[in-house]
Amino acid sequence: MSDPYAVVDGTAMAVFETYIKTTPERLWEAITDPEMRAKYSFGVATQSDWKEGSQYTSGVPGVIDIATGENLEVDPPRRLVQTFTALWSDEVKAAGTSRVTWEIQSVADDSCRLTVVHDQLPERANGELYGGWMMILSGLKTLLETGEDLTTPGSLRYSGASQ
Numbered sequence: 001m002s003d004p005y006a007v008v009d010g011t012a013m014a015v016f017e018t019y020i021k022t023t024p025e026r027l028w029e030a031i032t033d034p035e036m037r038a039k040y041s042f043g044v045a046t047q048s049d050w051k052e053g054s055q056y057t058s059g060v061p062g063v064i065d066i067a068t069g070e071n072l073e074v075d076p077p078r079r080l081v082q083t084f085t086a087l088w089s090d091e092v093k094a095a096g097t098s099r100v101t102w103e104i105q106s107v108a109d110d111s112c113r114l115t116v117v118h119d120q121l122p123e124r125a126n127g128e129l130y131g132g133w134m135m136i137l138s139g140l141k142t143l144l145e146t147g148e149d150l151t152t153p154g155s156l157r158y159s160g161a162s163q
Contacts, residue, residue: 005130013119014130018137021111022144024104028077030144031102040139042132042154050074056082064088069097078104084118092129095122114140 004014020027030036034045041058044066048056052074059065065087073081080102086092099120105113116137118130135152142150149155 004133005125005127007123010123011119012121012123012125013117014121014133015118016116016133016137018114018141019107019111020114020141020144023110024077024106024112026144027104027112027114027140028080030140031080032076036143039149040143040155041136042152050076050080059087069100072099086129089128091126095126095129098125098129 004016006013006015022030030040032046032048032050034047038045043060044058045060046056046058048054048071050056050071052071054071056069056071057065058067067087068085069083071080071082073079082100083097084100085097086095097120098118101115101117101119103115103117105115107113114137116133118133121129132154135154139150139152139155142148
């Protein structure tokens with residue numbers, strides 16, 4: 001796989017794309033349902049009312065806060081645009097606020113193309129800010145296609161942390 005990270009006009013971005021055998025509605029649910037999200041996102045649940053202008057928080061309750069931000073655009077089941085402020089370390093906090101865009105496109109009747117763009121990153125962004133996306137998206141794909149969890153280094157990091 002090629003490096004998803006690029007710098008354009010002094011602003012960094014990382015772009016990820018995958019195809020998933022599911023419907024746009026089921027994919028949207030997996031992105032916005034805290035329990036489903038925790039299954040493929042290192043045990044991290046994301047809480048929000050998923051309305052434009054509302055806030056969200058991501059973390060493992062009682063263990064670690066991962067991120068916070070605002071839902072800038074909410075268009076189920078097609079597009080979700082959020083600000084992203086990482087909280088898990090002083091190094092990533094120093095990067096400030098970036099943006100994550102989830103775009104869902106139907107492919108025929110049984111599949112979707114999911115594109116995740118993490119942009120507005122600083123030019124020399126800490127790789128931790130965008131380095132976990134492939135594990136998260138692989139876990140999402142596995143969950144939706146098989147109903148099973150995918151073991152990744154990220155999932156092992158917080159496994160059992162919220163129990």
